[in-house]
Amino acid sequence: MKTVRIGIIGPSWWVNYWHLPALQNHPHAKIVAVCGAKLRTPEEVQAKYGESARAYTDLETMLDEAAPDGVIVCTPNDLHYPSTMAALRRGIHVTCEKPVALNADQAQEMAETAKARGLLGMTNFPYRDNPAVQTFRRMLADGHVGKILHVSGQYHGGFGMRRPPGWRGLRARSGAGILGDLGSHLIDLALYITGEEFTSVCASTLTLASSEEKVTLLRTEAPEVGERNDDSCAFLATFASGAQGIFHTSWLAYQGAYAQHQELEVYGTLGRLRWNASHAGTILRGQIMGQHRWETIPVEGTILPSEDQAEEEDYFRPGRHSSTNTTYRWIEAIATGRTAISPDLTDGWRSQQVIDAVIRASASQCWEPVI
Numbered sequence: 001m002k003t004v005r006i007g008i009i010g011p012s013w014w015v016n017y018w019h020l021p022a023l024q025n026h027p028h029a030k031i032v033a034v035c036g037a038k039l040r041t042p043e044e045v046q047a048k049y050g051e052s053a054r055a056y057t058d059l060e061t062m063l064d065e066a067a068p069d070g071v072i073v074c075t076p077n078d079l080h081y082p083s084t085m086a087a088l089r090r091g092i093h094v095t096c097e098k099p100v101a102l103n104a105d106q107a108q109e110m111a112e113t114a115k116a117r118g119l120l121g122m123t124n125f126p127y128r129d130n131p132a133v134q135t136f137r138r139m140l141a142d143g144h145v146g147k148i149l150h151v152s153g154q155y156h157g158g159f160g161m162r163r164p165p166g167w168r169g170l171r172a173r174s175g176a177g178i179l180g181d182l183g184s185h186l187i188d189l190a191l192y193i194t195g196e197e198f199t200s201v202c203a204s205t206l207t208l209a210s211s212e213e214k215v216t217l218l219r220t221e222a223p224e225v226g227e228r229n230d231d232s233c234a235f236l237a238t239f240a241s242g243a244q245g246i247f248h249t250s251w252l253a254y255q256g257a258y259a260q261h262q263e264l265e266v267y268g269t270l271g272r273l274r275w276n277a278s279h280a281g282t283i284l285r286g287q288i289m290g291q292h293r294w295e296t297i298p299v300e301g302t303i304l305p306s307e308d309q310a311e312e313e314d315y316f317r318p319g320r321h322s323s324t325n326t327t328y329r330w331i332e333a334i335a336t337g338r339t340a341i342s343p344d345l346t347d348g349w350r351s352q353q354v355i356d357a358v359i360r361a362s363a364s365q366c367w368e369p370v371i
Contacts, residue, residue: 002028003028003335004029005067006031006071006072006331007033007062007071007072008031008033008034008049008072009059009075010073010075010083011036011074012074017320018317019095020049026331030052032052032053033055033066034053035055035056037057041055042055059083068092069093069334070093070330071093071095072327073096076168077101077175077180078102078175080097080099081110084110084345088114088117092119094114094119094120094121094345095121095122096122096123098184098348099175099176099348099355100348100352103175104355104356104371106352107348107353110348110349111345111348114345118339121344122343122344122345123343124343125184125185125192125326125347125348126325126326127317128192128343129319129326130317131301131319132299133189133192133193136266136273136275137192137193140266143270144270145268145271145288146269149269150266150267151239151243151246151266151267152247152264153190153264154247154249155183155260156182157261158252158256160178165229169229172227176230177205177207177220177228177229177230177231177251178230178233178249178250179249179355183355183358184351186249186262187247188350189262189264190264191347191351192343196239196241196243198238198353198354199370200367200370201358201361202236203233203235203361204235205219205362206230206232207219207222208232209225231252232250232252232253233250235247235248255278256311259279259316262277263277270288271287271289271291272287273297274286274294276305278305279311279312279316280306280309280312280315281302281305284296284297302318303318353370357369357370357371
């Protein structure tokens with residue numbers, strides 16, 4: 001394998017938590033550049049990212065001078081498209097955080113450019129690699145629940161109740177608030193696990209308005225909301241197979257501590273399967289026609305939740321330090337000369353198409369096609 005030279009665009013806590021372990025664990029990865037708005041000293045950068053890392057504040061200069069083989073884009077959402085396109089045009093592989101763009105047109109151009117140039121463009125949807133998600137997907141593909149009739153899902157966090165959402169709460173910077181932040185994962189999980197395709201949606205997005213006197217939820221489209229984004233989103237969906245879907249995502253749903261909670265349930269003609277993940281652990285359960293109690297499906301590599309168990313980030317995202325880490329797999333693909341990676345930028349585009357349709361549906365209060 002060749003050494004893979006990596007540049008980081010937008011260093012942040014998430015880079016430190018998710019991407020950096022993969023970069024440090026992979027024997028052929030070397031960080032050569034870090035680009036961010038904040039000016040960092042060489043000593044600061046090298047102490048965290050290694051002796052080969054150089055600090056930049058200008059993206060174009062970094063790409064030209066450092067000439068990385070691949071870059072990790074972990075900026076606010078409005079910079080995903082220009083950063084990714086700048087790298088792809090130079091023949092540089094990219095892994096981009098979700099949502100990959102501000103709209104589906106940008107996401108499509110990113111995906112098609114990567115494909116046309118033979119580059120590995122990854123969308124960082126790390127929850128796909130949860131062993132319970134893999135088992136869930138395999139059981140559905142094997143016909144465990146029969147023909148899929150209904151899909152329901154939720155992805156909740158309570159952190160929006162503790163602090164303002166920052167740049168994620170501004171439309172110009174993020175495109176969508178909670179819908180882009182957690183909702184993009186929820187949409188991708190539904191697509192990936194079930195193999196179904198969204199065809200239309202009907203939606204409601206809400207924004208929290210608070211003062212010393214009262215707390216109010218307003219329609220995100222209300223004039224008084226201004227440039228604020230959605231804090232809560234609920235939407236109905238139809239799928240190409242005729243199945244129904246119902247989804248909710250919010251960062252106003254108290255979870256305890258800073259925990260998050262994901263759940264996806266699929267009902268079919270033969271029974272149902274339900275996957276639940278939180279900072280307390282992961283569980284996959286099922287009921288086949290005729291069963292009256294849940295059956296817990298054993299999944300190696302996960303921690304079962306319990307009431308007296310302490311919360312842990314890695315219970316929620318197992319595999320951070322393993323070869324299943326999305327970033328690790330991306331580096332491995334570059335090092336070995338592979339021509340495909342999953343999830344790729346096309347998967348990010350598919351998620352963005354649904355996001356755009358949900359935004360349109362909330363504004364029109366009508367069913368909108370996913371295009």
